[in-house]
Structures are given as structure tokens and as C-alpha cells.
Amino acid sequence: MTTSPTPTIRYEFDRATALESDDDVHFAGEIEDGWDINGNANGGYLLALAGAAMRQASGRPDPLTITAHYLAPGKTGPITVSTDVVKAGRQLVTITGSLRSPDRELMRVIGSYGDIATMGGGYTHVAGAPPDLPPREQCVFRDRNTGTVTVALMDRLRVWLRPEDARFQLGEKSGRATIEGWLEFADGRPIDSLALLLVVDAFPPPVFNIDIPPGWVPTVELTVHIRGVAAPGPLMCRFHTEFVQNGFLQEDGEVWDSEGTLVAQSRQLAMLPRS
Amino acid sequence: MTTSPTPTIRYEFDRATALESDDDVHFAGEIEDGWDINGNANGGYLLALAGAAMRQASGRPDPLTITAHYLAPGKTGPITVSTDVVKAGRQLVTITGSLRSPDRELMRVIGSYGDIATMGGGYTHVAGAPPDLPPREQCVFRDRNTGTVTVALMDRLRVWLRPEDARFQLGEKSGRATIEGWLEFADGRPIDSLALLLVVDAFPPPVFNIDIPPGWVPTVELTVHIRGVAAPGPLMCRFHTEFVQNGFLQEDGEVWDSEGTLVAQSRQLAMLPRS
Numbered sequence: 001m002t003t004s005p006t007p008t009i010r011y012e013f014d015r016a017t018a019l020e021s022d023d024d025v026h027f028a029g030e031i032e033d034g035w036d037i038n039g040n041a042n043g044g045y046l047l048a049l050a051g052a053a054m055r056q057a058s059g060r061p062d063p064l065t066i067t068a069h070y071l072a073p074g075k076t077g078p079i080t081v082s083t084d085v086v087k088a089g090r091q092l093v094t095i096t097g098s099l100r101s102p103d104r105e106l107m108r109v110i111g112s113y114g115d116i117a118t119m120g121g122g123y124t125h126v127a128g129a130p131p132d133l134p135p136r137e138q139c140v141f142r143d144r145n146t147g148t149v150t151v152a153l154m155d156r157l158r159v160w161l162r163p164e165d166a167r168f169q170l171g172e173k174s175g176r177a178t179i180e181g182w183l184e185f186a187d188g189r190p191i192d193s194l195a196l197l198l199v200v201d202a203f204p205p206p207v208f209n210i211d212i213p214p215g216w217v218p219t220v221e222l223t224v225h226i227r228g229v230a231a232p233g234p235l236m237c238r239f240h241t242e243f244v245q246n247g248f249l250q251e252d253g254e255v256w257d258s259e260g261t262l263v264a265q266s267r268q269l270a271m272l273p274r275s
Numbered sequence: 276m277t278t279s280p281t282p283t284i285r286y287e288f289d290r291a292t293a294l295e296s297d298d299d300v301h302f303a304g305e306i307e308d309g310w311d312i313n314g315n316a317n318g319g320y321l322l323a324l325a326g327a328a329m330r331q332a333s334g335r336p337d338p339l340t341i342t343a344h345y346l347a348p349g350k351t352g353p354i355t356v357s358t359d360v361v362k363a364g365r366q367l368v369t370i371t372g373s374l375r376s377p378d379r380e381l382m383r384v385i386g387s388y389g390d391i392a393t394m395g396g397g398y399t400h401v402a403g404a405p406p407d408l409p410p411r412e413q414c415v416f417r418d419r420n421t422g423t424v425t426v427a428l429m430d431r432l433r434v435w436l437r438p439e440d441a442r443f444q445l446g447e448k449s450g451r452a453t454i455e456g457w458l459e460f461a462d463g464r465p466i467d468s469l470a471l472l473l474v475v476d477a478f479p480p481p482v483f484n485i486d487i488p489p490g491w492v493p494t495v496e497l498t499v500h501i502r503g504v505a506a507p508g509p510l511m512c513r514f515h516t517e518f519v520q521n522g523f524l525q526e527d528g529e530v531w532d533s534e535g536t537l538v539a540q541s542r543q544l545a546m547l548p549r550s
Contacts, residue, residue: 001440064523064544065344065496069340069361069369069387071362086344086346086380086383094346096371105361105362108361108371110344112344121521121522122488122520123519125487125520127295127452127516147424211398213397213398220340225523225544241400242403243401245503245537246503247395248339248394248502249400256329262520263519264527266544269339272398272438
């Protein structure tokens with residue numbers, strides 16, 4: 001390991017996103033083992049790595065909106081993140097990031113950072129609601145081994161899927177490209193905006209519930225909006241796909257906290273597996 | 276005007292997005308008068324200007340996914356767009372763009388370009404439908420002068436709003452943050468993916484149908500996915516906002532062609548007017 005875990009880092013996710021920097025512009029860290037699906041680092045984890053560097057470089061805690069374009073799969077090992085402040089405004093700092101392994105660029109990112117906790121107040125309108133989930137004990141706990149895929153990430157996160165949405169794991173697709181469920185860190189780490197970047201890509205693709213050709217669904221682009229501060233407790237998540245056409249699919253996500261407040265929205269464009 | 280319209284440019288939108296370049300990397304053009312709302316250039320028009328440069332620099336016709344962060348309002352006058360190819364892959368070219376006026380950067384953009392027409396085939400799943408619009412003659416034609424706002428853009432585009440969604444123009448808000456309607460270019464220009472970048476920001480904000488404080492709703496970030504090739508004929512558009520909280524709002528858009536195919540999806544994060 002190039003970045004040794006220090007004794008002061010209490011949680012797995014903080015160790016896995018720890019970075020070193022001399023100048024708050026260029027950062028070094030590593031893609032840690034165990035945040036992958038069949039050996040490819042989870043896209044949300046990669047975004048959190050870049051997002052952690054951009055947070056430090058911007059001096060603001062929250063990526064109010066952040067977009068990643070995925071260029072190559074991430075494998076365990078050392079990485080660097082180079083950041084560049086585009087504009088430092090009063091409320092928002094717009095910043096880019098480039099995540100690289102020693103031999104190639106893995107991801108290019110742009111985000112506008114701010115402090116969501118200080119932006120509150122004003123008019124509120126919510127035309128939506130958290131998923132109507134059964135209690136966790138009536139949901140399907142997502143195991144690291146589901147069918148032929150090894151989801152090492154599921155050792156780090158605890159995910160409970162809505163029973164109707166989980167039967168694809170037994171080969172029974174619901175026909176509805178939606179997956180809802182509960183999520184928390186296995187080690188109890190609190191949910192902040194950095195964690196939400198991981199969360200929005202941590203569920204199985206909802207298209208596993210329709211008859212797409214089997215295979216990996218590589219993300220081309222992922223955008224996350226941080227919309228609130230999460231209260232303690234498990235998150236309620238909803239992911240759904242409406243449009244699979246011309247070789248691409250969209251996946252939308254909503255993440256709600258335990259008190260029923262929307263804390264993140266996401267949308268990604270992914271490529272359909274080629275049959 | 277720094278870029279003279281040439282006699283071969285037939286349509287207004289092509290003249291307004293015409294660029295000159297010696298190297299297909301750096302481009303010069305101008306923000307043309309008449310694509311604004313109260314003097315600020317429409318955000319979709321600015322994205323189309325950058326998108327036109329990125330199209331030429333990438334050598335691919337369609338921004339399959341493109342994201343803009345807005346840094347400053349655009350005023351009529353000369354601009355430059357600098358582009359940088361991040362990765363040129365077999366199917367996708369990922370590229371960044373920076374749109375500048377003489378004194379400041381107005382917008383930073385990242386996109387992945389490809390050729391949507393060649394990516395067809397394969398599995399299709401559509402869990403959605405175009406808006407159920409009355410015929411155009413039963414809709415409300417959007418005039419350039421609506422209340423206190425002058426929407427010069429409405430000389431370039433013809434927009435017909437669904438009657439229920441249009442009464443906010445008379446001070447009667449529907450209470451539902453949705454606006455649907457028809458759209459076409461006033462001069463009959465065909466709809467390609469460049470035009471769709473304009474279209475997704477060309478409707479009034481759907482929050483005008485709820486009780487937000489009055490004022491400008493500046494876009495922080497806009498992401499557009501190009502999902503299909505538009506058939507000839509007027510577009511059917513749906514824009515809606517679900518979440519206004521902590522000083523920000525999201526706006527989602529769907530653009531469907533005259534044959535009922537989804538051709539673009541959009542999402543933007545905007546700032547709530549401060550009351």
C-alpha cells in the first residue's frame with residue numbers, strides 16, 4: 001500500500017479515500033481492494049476518491065453537483081488526482097479533477113462545491129416521497145456472492161433490497177427496471193456527501209429486472225446532486241431505468257435519509273451489454 | 276459582428292452557432308443577439324455554441340452526454356471556445372470545452388461524443404411516453420412578451436404550451452411544477468443533436484407554476500443525454516421539477532420527436548431566486 005492507514009482513521013471508507021497532498025492541488029492515494037465488482041472498482045468509489053481531492057482543493061465540503069466521465073476501469077493500486085479550480089465564487093467553487101492510475105487516466109470530473117448546510121432556508125417544494133419499503137428484516141439482504149458475480153463491495157456496505165425487486169437474483173425478473181432498498185455502511189460510518197457519491201452507484205443495475213442481455217453495464221457518465229444533509233440512520237434508495245435504446249440506458253437514483261428527506265439525486269448514462 | 280454570416284448558411288441557428296477555427300482546437304464565434312431572456316443569452320444556446328466546437332474538435336456528430344457548469348451570464352459579443360480531447364476511443368470521444376468572452380470564462384463543459392445513428396439496434400425498453408398534448412392550435416402560443424419578461428428567443432423558436440401549464444402567464448399557477456408543449460424552429464430548421472442542446476433549456480422554468488419567489492432561476496449545471504435521431508416535425512417536450520430545497524432546484528426534461536421517440540433527456544441544477 002502506498003498510503004498507510006493511520007491509527008486515527010476509524011472507518012473503512014475514510015481509509016479507502018485517504019489522500020496525501022503537499023499543495024492541495026495534486027493528490028496521491030490508492031484504489032483499495034474490496035470496493036469492487038468482479039475486480040473492477042465501483043464507479044461510485046472512484047468518484048468518491050476524486051471527490052475527496054476536489055473537496056480538499058475547493059475548500060468546500062459538498063459537491064452540490066458533480067459529473068464524472070469514465071475512461072477506463074479502475075484496478076487496485078496507486079492513483080493520483082489532479083485538481084484545477086475553474087472559478088472560486090462566493091457560494092460555489094467550480095473545480096475539475098482527473099483521476100489517473102500510473103499508466104492511464106481513469107476518470108475526468110467536474111463539480112461545483114459549496115456548503116449545503118449553510119444554503120438552507122427559503123422556499124421548499126417536494127413532489128416526491130421516499131420509497132415505501134418494508135422493514136429491513138422483511139427485505140432481502142444483499143450477499144457478496146449473487147449468482148456468478150462477486151460483489152466485494154457488499155462487505156463494506158449493508159444493503160437490503162425490497163423483496164419484489166430482489167428476485168432477479170434467483171432468476172425471476174420483475175419486468176420493471178426498478179430496485180429499491182435500504183443502505184448503510186457495515187462499520188456504521190455516518191453518511192456525508194462524500195459517502196453519497198458511493199451510495200448512488202452501490203445498488204445492482206435496475207435493468208437486471210428486465211430482459212437485457214447479461215453482462216457488465218459500464219457507466220459512461222454519472223452526475224450526482226447533493227440536495228441535503230443526511231440524518232443518522234439507514235438510507236432509503238430508489239434506482240430506476242426508463243429508457244434503454246440505441247445501445248445506451250439511463251439510470252436515475254434518489255437517496256432519502258431516515259427522516260424522509262431527499263439527500264441526493266443521481267443520473268447515469270451507461271452502455272448496454274453487447275449480446 | 277466578428278463572424279459574418281455567409282450566404283451558404285440557411286438557418287438562423289446555424290448562423291448563431293457558426294465558428295471559425297484554424298486548428299479544430301480553438302474556435303472563435305459570437306453570442307448573437309436575439310437568443311436571450313432579458314439580455315442574458317439562453318443557457319441552451321451557450322451550450323450549443325460550445326457543443327458545436329466540441330463536435331468539430333471530436334470529429335463525432337453527437338454529444339451522447341454533455342454537462343455544462345455556468346460561471347457567468349453570456350452577453351451579446353465575441354466568444355472563444357477552447358477544446359481538449361480527453362480520450363479518443365473507438366466508439367466515444369470524451370472532450371472538454373471552455374467558452375469565454377473577452378474578459379471571463381462563461382462556461383466549462385465536458386462531453387462524450389459519438390454517432391447516435393450508428394449505435395442503434397440491440398435491446399429496447401421504454402417505460403415512458405411522450406406528453407399527451409392537445410393539437411398545437413388548442414395550445415397557448417408562447418409570445419416573446421410574457422408579463423414583465425422579454426423572451427427574444429421566442430422569435431427564433433415556436434413554442435406552444437399545454438393550456439393547463441400556460442396559465443402562469445396570466446398569474447394563475449397550476450400548483451404543479453410541470454410545463455409541457457410543442458417546439459420547432461421558427462425558420463423550419465431540422466432538429467439535430469446540436470439543436471437539442473438549445474431545446475432542453477428553451478421552455479419557461481416549470482417552477483413558474485408553483486409559488487417560488489419571483490426572479491431569475493440561474494442554472495448552475497445542465498446535463499443533456501442525446502438518445503435518438505429526431506424524425507422531422509415538431510418536438511413534444513416535458514419539463515418538471517420535483518425538489519426545491521436548500522436554495523436549489525432540479526429540473527428534468529424529456530424531448531420526444533413527432534413519431535414518439537425519446538430523443539433527449541436533460542437535468543439541471545438551478546439556484547432558487549433569493550426573496
